[in-house]
Amino acid sequence: MRVVLGIWRWRHNPLRRTTDLIEAWLAVLVAALLVFGAPAAGWLSGSALNSSLQRTVATQQQERHESTAVMVTDSKQHGNTGFFDPDSASVQSSDARVVAQWTTAGNVKHVGTVTAPRAHLAPGDTFTMWTDTHGTQVPAPLNGDVAHFHAVFSGIVAALLTAVLLLGAWRLAVWRLVHQRYKELDRQWAHVGPDWGRTGTGS
Template sequence: MRAATGVWRWRHNPLRRTTDLIEAWVALTAVVLLALAVPAAGWIAGTGTDASLQHAVRAQSLQRLPTTARVIRLADAPAPGLQSPESAAEQPSRRAVVARWQAPDGTSRTGTVATRPELSDPGDTFAMWTDRNGRPVPPPMRPDTAHAHAVAVGLLAATLAAVFVEAARRLVVRRLVHGRYRRLDRAWAKAGPDWGRTGAGS
């Protein structure tokens, strides 16, 4: 609002300099961009990311199948790094075990996987995910997790767009101010030698 009133106030002001009007228009343009373009950038980035991630969720749901594994014994070596962003916080508390599970083709598979400590005794069963070849894989991403990532991307895009608009405005204003100083220096250099002299018109 101040930018709009600034443009209107400077239109017919006899003291108005060209740079004053330019600065007011730049401020008004920045306000419009912050109000319209910045939210649009966030929305476009967020919806695009959400569509892509939701497609990945559907693909993972088709490619990764749930199964039940039975613990044989504790493992001598750590389990391979099979973790999803959703379970990364739980990973330090998980325990590596040698387990047996059934692949989608019906064959029996054995390997080292990670499970919760309370499900790590021989004979315990736990749910796990495999690909269509029976290899252990992380669970598919949940739709709500994908949506949360998309919201974060949208907010980041809007923030970066707002920073860009404000930085551009400040850069233009800074160049205008420096231009004023240069013109003032030239005017002072021209009038300075006669300043205060009799008959110099000062």
């Protein structure tokens, strides 16, 4: 508000240059965009991402089912198998590849090599895994709270990036205005400089 009042009182100042007025109004515009535009950009970005992720959550929770598998034998494949846990945001490193038997939601029995949640299993041990509608093992469905967290974080990042871009554009515009002032000053000095201090100059 003080800046706006200052501009209003300054508009008839004889020392005011056009570039001064432009710079002042640019400051007001950038301040308004930082207060309202950056949060709006973050909110829109976060809301759009949250809607998309929540649709993914609903789809995964509908298509993926929790099954109980029984280990048949060890497949001799240990270590990182690349399954991603969306809740802990980490790749399981203590898992193992085993031959197991499991039954899907449609009471269809399957036997195959799958990823067990821990390496030390014996034949007959049971463990929980997630499967799709075809009975193929898949990662656990995305959690709704985790999806919301990612959306909020992305919205904050979008707001910060918007603010950085606005400030960068403002600094560039001010630099251009200052450069234009110096060029105008050079032109004026080139015009009056040679006669500066001479008697009768300007008469």
